[in-house]
Amino acid sequence: MATGLDRVDYVHRTVAEYLAARWIADRVRAGLPIGRVLALMGIQERPPTALRGLVAWLTSQLPDPSSLLHLDLAGLLMYGDLSTWSSSMKRGLLNALISESKTNPLFFRETHLPSGAYALADPALLVSYQELLDSPSAEFSTKLLAIVVQKSGRMMPGIEGVLQRLILDETQVILLRMEAIRALLEGSLAQRQLLVAAYKRLGTGADDIQLRFLLLRALYDDGLGKQEIVLLLKHFLSMNERMPIGASWGLTEVVTPIDAAEILRLLDLPVPSGPLLLRHNTREFARLYGELLAKALAVEGVGRSIFDWYLIYCHHLGGENPSKGLVVAISGSDGLDIKLLRSVLQHIDFGGAFNRSWDRFMHLFGSVLDPQVVLDEMECALRGTCDARRSEIYAACLRQAIRDDVSPYPVFWRLYALADSDVKLSEVRSIYSVAYLDVDRVVDIEHLHKQEREVEAERWLRELAAEFSAKSQGVVAGEDVQLLEVLAEVYFGQRLPVSFNKTLTPYDRLELVLGKDGASTTLLAFSELLTKGEQPGIGELLSKRLCQTEFRWTALLAALDDHWRRTTRISDLPDAVWSAGLAVALLCPVYVEMDSHAQVLEHLWHHPLLEAKPKLAIQTYEAILAAELALGGHELRALSALETVEIAGVDRGKAIVRVLQAHPRMAEYDLLRMLRLCKDDGCWNDLLALARTQVDQLLREQDNGTERRGDGLRGGLAAWLWCGFSLSPDAYLDVLKGLSGAREESVMWVLLEDGGEAPWGSQRTWSYSLTQIEFVVSWVGSRYPNMSHPVGSSVGTRNPWDAASMVSAMLAQLGGDPSRAAGNALARLARLSGLLSYRKYILHQFANHKTVVADTQYEIPTWEEAMSTLENGVPSSAQDLHELVCYHLEQIAKSISTRNDDPFKQFWNTGSYGEVVNPKVEEVARNCLLGMLRPLLVAHGVRAEPEGHMSADKRVDIVVYGNNIKSVIEIKRDFHSEVWTAAAEQLHRLYSVDPEASDFGIYLVFWYGEKRNATQPLPPNRRVRPATAKEMQSMLEDDLPAHLRASTRIVVMDVTGQRNGLIERSAS
Known part of the structure; x- marks a missing residue:
């Protein structure tokens, strides 16, 4: 493995790529068409990622690399050798x-x-x-x-x-x-x-200041010095533009301690006396100033200068904490902390404002100072002071001693004795000594509250026991529902002294309060509720919740919990009971204290019931959701319950559809949640008609109030438009384009946010079709130009830069899609004037798309296929055959223009003296070309035939047949009426789409020039006809649709006999 600056290269792979490229280059020099090599590597417009290194080395090795330069220029720089x-x-x-x-x-x-x-x-x-x-x-x-x-x-x-x-x-x-x-x-x-x-010569703008920091770090003491840093820091502090994070990092690392002290003196900032004037870079200036202060401490003596620098630092720091680097610098150097401490003690105002106070100093640097050293230094400062600060220092010393003194001979007593002969100090001592000596005055409030709670609990237990004894028959019969509620609270541990504890079972709690008989009686009463008691209805539950009534039906939940503890058979109870239990658990949940926080208790039967009876749960929650919406829909608890994964599916989706049909208008946030559930559950299409109805009605309504509400557009218009656009984009394009103002903005954000997903740490992707993504990009991008995130922090997620980021993410999604339609969409977007700010990024993604296509379509050839191609033998693929035929057509074209036996005359009718008269008919000219081509193809095991039979009973001028592969050639004379359109309308549409041709095709035009005795049609969108074969080839290539350029070769063959009419190989 070889390593370098920001790079790691695997040497064995690099060596292998170099050797392979060198061997292939030798084969090309020996006559192997380079096009066949590219076909073997699956290259049309870009090389596959795995072969970029090989292509780069091959380009470097060829004597004339011009034919490969366009393939992967960046790869050539990164992997090749120039x-x-x-x-x-x-x-x-x-x-x-x-x-x-x-x-x-x-x-x-x-x-x-x-x-x-x-x-x-x-x-x-x-x-x-x-x-x-x-x-x-x-x-x-x-x-x-x-x-x-x-x-x-x-x-x-x-x-x-x-x-x-x-x-x-x-x-x-x-x-x-x-x-x-x-x-x-x-x-x-x-x-x-x-x-x-x-x-x-640099200015004072944000960019120039950033460059100044960079230059000062690099050239300090090498042409730049202290004066430049002083001026830079003054500009930095006063500028109105925010600097990027890290722009000033490292500046103080090049400054020596002596220079740091001199810089602080030269800055000559006034000692602050008023409030901090906040500027964009105040916090970063404070960091730099603090680092200079830490360095200056090493050479500056204890005194006023250090204290003034400290005050200036605190002032610009504001209420923030010091940087970790400053704290480490002060604590890591011998004596710096003591020097700072002594300077502060000599001059600080112990009763001053926040940034001048002793408490502020200890808050900033107390963590790096030894508490005992601080006390000793404070005592020294006290003994050496005779001015008005003496009483303030004494009070601070006492406070510090009470808090931090841990010495075997406490400083406090020495301080205490100092006040014996000083009246002013004695007054201070009388205040602070109470906290140190008079411990009896300290009251343990928590202990007092605990005693009060225990007394209250004992009283409550006696009263509950007496009430239970008096009303036990009503409890057993399930009639005294209020007392049952109290017992249910004991069951769940909601009443003292039996708070919720996982080590205590509900029966243990009841037994602790009522004894064994009372606990058994209570559980029997709970079971009676399940068989004889009337279950609460949804309307009653909702009305009680809205009125905030204390009656909560906790006993029903206790009865269900106890039933589940005795038997886990759901079938033992009717559906009505379970439905009521679900409703009560949702609308009147049990709150218990767990880990010092009140949390909703999860009942043991809840999830098993959802799994066993999902339809029952859906019906219950559907009824509650409809009732909540009918009452105003301020808190849709049932919607949260429906989002439970156990009941996901078509039944849930259909239930939500029914609710939406009955209550289509609500807060945008809740409506979007319901729409997402319908989409997830496969009921998306059921909303098509409803979305259209709601959109039309909301757009027609003339609202007297404001259009926007705090939670979105009135009636959920944006959500319904998202739903309709997702289901039937063509029907909503004009509607969306017609929006303006708040409506347009809100709908744009909903389409951006709710059409895609973004797992943590990854780029957002959208489930929209390519057509939808193309529209959203063009629509949103025209309103929100491309821009980066501003320097510094921001608020919210609906800022212009957030929109630009999502538009760019959509473009990246198109770039990562290997389909031809994605490439066409990017090509169209690049031409839109409204997306001018995104054009560079669009073109970049269009280039990425070509690489993705190459990676997706590339099929690794077998060893036999590779060697057959590299030995210039039988073609192994349609692209290989296509390149082979193109190569031989180029050779034929060259020979026609360079041989001295006038082969070009084969394409003309000639006179008695051999002079050219007029062009031969197309079929005869084709046969002449065929006669030249056939001998060249024999050695490769392929044959060329005229009028080749294609799919759909079509016939092309020439077909070259290989082993289950074809190369098709469509021929036109340069004055044919369809010569400018036949490449796309005839060759591609009729012939190259043949499966054995794999979309590859050759469009060949015979160029007869001025002697053609016929008028050449004007090229499309041009007023001038081509003057040479080369010009015509260039025009034909330019007019070729973008998606055909990689697979269609244009060959304009000059048969005029002129020596300068050589064709050039198509750049595509």
């Missing part, structure tokens, strides 16, 4: 990188490169790099690359000036300016001095 390339080859690569940045602006975002890539810093490219870095239209990626290649001691002479200009250009991205600084820092002494000069 050290052997000529300057012209590097120039071609740089031009290819610039072109790549137009279609994928974010293709490069690295700040370090492998050693082989730094060879791009070729002095011959100096002018190109200068123009690139000076160009305002150049993309971020190419500028970043141009800077990064100057690192590692490879900086080109003459590039320094443009890097300095870039550093000073406030319109440039901060990352580019920082990388330019780092590149110059790795350069010569003269280049570092350029940075010193640049520092002095």
